[in-house]
Amino acid sequence: MTLDKDTVDQQQQHAHLKPHPCPTCGGQSGFDFLGEQRWPERLVEKMGVGPVVTLWRCRDCDTTITVDT
Numbered sequence: 001m002t003l004d005k006d007t008v009d010q011q012q013q014h015a016h017l018k019p020h021p022c023p024t025c026g027g028q029s030g031f032d033f034l035g036e037q038r039w040p041e042r043l044v045e046k047m048g049v050g051p052v053v054t055l056w057r058c059r060d061c062d063t064t065i066t067v068d069t
């Protein structure tokens, strides 16, 4: 059995941020962690986002959403 340690660590690190339920379809099946995105400082100030958001994909409708960390 082989495990990708980096992937496992990342999943655990962001597990508590998991959005739920899906804002698009209302599904309760959960989300798959896609990765995290870091916004440029200029955009953070202008749009009030981030600076780091996590990306999630709904298992029901494949919608990708972002969650502020």
Ligand SMILES: [Zn+2]
Residues within 6 Å of the ligand: 022, 023, 024, 025, 026, 027, 058, 059, 060, 061, 062, 063
């Ligand atoms: Zn959905």
